[in-house]
């Protein structure tokens with residue numbers, strides 16, 4: 001993690017869409033996407049390798065990446081089902097890149113010696129070499145090829161994939177994604193790398209940090225998009241060339257990689273997110289490095305991967321991700337955030353508890369086992385009323401508690417009533433995906449919205465109220481899903497040069513006016 005990961009990500013489009021039709025149900029991937037974790041070890045009093053492995057198993061972590069090839073950890077991982085990526089540190093590139101014999105020795109000692117007892121699934125060669133030490137680019141390709149030859153000689157090349165993690169800053173103009181391209185001065189080596197990945201069916205490893213995109217573009221990239229929060233459609237970003245809608249920054253970053261590869265005519269290499277995450281603590285200049293934001297980012301990231309909805313460009317491909325990182329590395333130098341990217345402290349107690357219920361069994365320390373569906377913040381009353389009418393009518397939500405005199409009638413406003421109705425519908429539908437949407441009027445929350453005597457469906461709170469018999473009529477009914485009747489095009493585009501941190505960019509805002 002260095003500041004070199006800062007990414008230019010300026011060109012942003014906002015749409016003002018009142019109602020937008022839901023996308024096609026995403027195709028599912030054959031290869032199950034997974035969430036792994038990076039294990040950095042700049043930690044004082046790190047637990048022993050055997051305890052680490054028990055801890056990983058207890059937390060149901062199935063994929064890890066090491067920044068080296070630590071013998072103790074690799075030994076301890078033997079006979080477990082945990083898959084591990086080992087790394088060639090940058091300071092070993094010269095030796096390995098300049099001698100096939102050294103590469104073969106490295107593979108023998110650090111890979112073949114443990115495989116298959118330890119399920120080594122990949123080798124990451126160097127770390128962000130193209131951006132931190134561009135002069136070593138050719139050495140990098142030599143190292144990759146030599147290690148590959150050594151794997152072929154050991155007949156391990158089909159089981160173990162080789163790649164190199166890249167900083168997002170190898171891509172320029174990443175938004176709109178369709179206009180992204182690789183920094184031309186790196187194109188020769190990137191072309192070689194992509195040819196290698198294509199030939200050996202290896203992924204392109206990318207370290208993608210919406211946190212830095214957000215920090216570098218405050219006021220342009222909304223926090224909600226960076227954190228995968230449920231968005232009002234007006235906050236979605238739209239790529240004007242493809243009309244693809246982006247609800248989160250990570251998907252846009254991944255698609256910018258696919259578009260950049262397409263520019264080089266490479267279409268058969270998959271993106272693997274070798275690092276992503278959000279810091280939970282920072283100094284005064286890092287006010288968004290908070291526990292809440294880190295929890296929100298990582299929890300939503302995990303759900304997003306397990307939803308297997310891919311990206312807008314490639315709904316059929318969901319990238320696997322490695323969260324940066326397992327432990328807070330307290331020995332790292334400032335800024336404060338550097339030591340606070342971890343899900344756990346070095347002694348394995350959680351920094352915060354993720355909210356990932358419903359996403360399989362990943363991570364044991366997940367307390368909230370319940371989710372609710374409530375009205376999205378900032379949605380207009382008219383949209384809410386329409387959705388409320390649909391939920392209580394055709395949607396057959398149980399709206400009895402929001403009738404006059406009933407427990408959830410107060411506060412008597414559309415937002416409160418809509419939240420109750422949405423949650424009733426959501427719980428009735430078994431919290432199935434798509435049952436908390438209402439065209440963007442609804443969002444999922446892990447906070448129990450119950451208040452006073454008003455107990456929301458799905459809540460574990462038990463009401464202490466004696467029920468009174470109250471007559472009520474079903475006032476809210478009828479309606480139906482609102483349809484998009486028409487829209488007004490073309491977009492308005494402002495072009496101007498804006499300078500952010502020394503990068504010149506053209507910023508263009510498109511406003512789509514959807515008129516009902």
Ligand SMILES: *[C@@H]1O[C@H](CO)[C@@H](O)[C@H](O)[C@H]1NC(C)=O
Nearest residue numbers: 097098099100101145146149
């Ligand atoms: C390493 O091996 C590859 C393929 O086996 C070969 O093309 C290359 O010339 C060798 N490099 C050196 C430095 O011997």
Ligand SMILES: *[C@@H]1O[C@H](CO)[C@@H](O)[C@H](O)[C@H]1NC(C)=O
Nearest residue numbers: 130131134172183184185186
């Ligand atoms: C492109 O890469 C070159 C070589 O690493 C670097 O000097 C240059 O600053 C990069 N350009 C941009 C716009 O990042």
Ligand SMILES: *[C@@H]1O[C@H](CO)[C@@H](O)[C@H](O)[C@H]1NC(C)=O
Nearest residue numbers: 187191261262263264265266
């Ligand atoms: C990609 O393919 C197109 C069409 O075949 C060709 O015109 C273009 O030069 C190719 N670009 C690269 C970078 O190879």
Ligand SMILES: *[C@@H]1O[C@H](CO)[C@@H](O)[C@H](O)[C@H]1NC(C)=O
Nearest residue numbers: 349350352353364365366367
């Ligand atoms: C995490 O889970 C373990 C085992 O259930 C428990 O002992 C520990 O207290 C939990 N940590 C927190 C912070 O809840």
Ligand SMILES: *[C@@H]1O[C@H](CO)[C@@H](O)[C@H](O)[C@H]1NC(C)=O
Nearest residue numbers: 357358364366367368369370
């Ligand atoms: C979470 O929900 C699952 C299934 O509904 C249930 O089996 C499990 O016991 C629950 N866990 C907790 C901690 O409530």
Ligand SMILES: *[C@@H]1O[C@H](CO)[C@@H](O)[C@H](O)[C@H]1NC(C)=O
Nearest residue numbers: 397398399400401455456457
């Ligand atoms: C609707 O909810 C109320 C209050 O929770 C409950 O008493 C009633 O049985 C529910 N009606 C139906 C049809 O489920």
Ligand SMILES: *[C@@H]1O[C@H](CO)[C@@H](O)[C@H](O)[C@H]1NC(C)=O
Nearest residue numbers: 451452453461462463464465
């Ligand atoms: C019980 O009801 C009273 C008044 O209706 C309320 O103030 C109190 O918080 C309730 N207690 C619980 C545990 O819900």
Ligand SMILES: *[C@@H]1O[C@H](CO)[C@@H](O)[C@H](O)[C@H]1NC(C)=O
Nearest residue numbers: 405468469470471472473474
């Ligand atoms: C309920 O409504 C019915 C019909 O409108 C009426 O006859 C009855 O008296 C009402 N009961 C109460 C408790 O208000």
